[in-house]
Amino acid sequence: AQSVTQLDSQVPVFEEAPVELRCNYSSSVSVYLFWYVQYPNQGLQLLLKYLSGSTLVKGINGFEAEFNKSQTSFHLRKPSVHISDTAEYFCAVSEEAAGNKLTFGGGTRVLVKP
Amino acid sequence: GAVVSQHPSWVICKSGTSVKIECRSLDFQATTMFWYRQFPKQSLMLMATSNEGSKATYEQGVEKDKFLINHASLTLSTLTVTSAHPEDSSFYICSARSPIEQFFGPGTRLTVL
Numbered sequence: 001a002q003s004v005t006q007l008d009s010q011v012p013v014f015e016e017a018p019v020e021l022r023c024n025y026s027s028s029v030s031v032y033l034f035w036y037v038q039y040p041n042q043g044l045q046l047l048l049k050y051l052s053g054s055t056l057v058k059g060i061n062g063f064e065a066e067f068n069k070s071q072t073s074f075h076l077r078k079p080s081v082h083i084s085d086t087a088e089y090f091c092a093v094s095e096e097a098a099g100n101k102l103t104f105g106g107g108t109r110v111l112v113k114p
Numbered sequence: 115g116a117v118v119s120q121h122p123s124w125v126i127c128k129s130g131t132s133v134k135i136e137c138r139s140l141d142f143q144a145t146t147m148f149w150y151r152q153f154p155k156q157s158l159m160l161m162a163t164s165n166e167g168s169k170a171t172y173e174q175g176v177e178k179d180k181f182l183i184n185h186a187s188l189t190l191s192t193l194t195v196t197s198a199h200p201e202d203s204s205f206y207i208c209s210a211r212s213p214i215e216q217f218f219g220p221g222t223r224l225t226v227l
Contacts, residue, residue: 042221043221046217090157102160102209107156109155
């Protein structure tokens, strides 16, 4: 069975500083990996996804993530954050064999301080 | 990306009543939709997989008689919370699946008094 661990439940960061959100997964088969952002009282918005190919994936709003198969990680990074990046971020994994059901990590709350 | 809507966006009801939440894919057909539940400051938990034209598949621990799911068309799935109680208060989010990706609705906040 697949599982996802987000190592940091909260990450405070100053505006214009870089941020990295860590995500590790476990699965016995090939997976698809996703990062979503959730603003208060809203649904999820896809930031980026890894399906295959290049391990460095670029997404919206200046975010990028790198798939590391040997370390089973998919960490999310942004070189310079804005106040508007304050939100909850979820890493998720799906397996084609499991009907592409998503399994979510516990989430990381990013608080950008001025 | 594709657009998924939910209605209502929020609802308050009395204990013992039933509440129906609609999930629609607006610009694509979805044979599969998913229903999630999210408690405050927690992650999303998959409740069930809704399949057009067939019965929903429920995750372990989810009562199928309490959370009725109907996927009547390729663009509409409904979740009915029957005989709602305060512990059913939560944020309910649906998603519609394209071949690989899922597109999420904006969520429905249910408060049961």
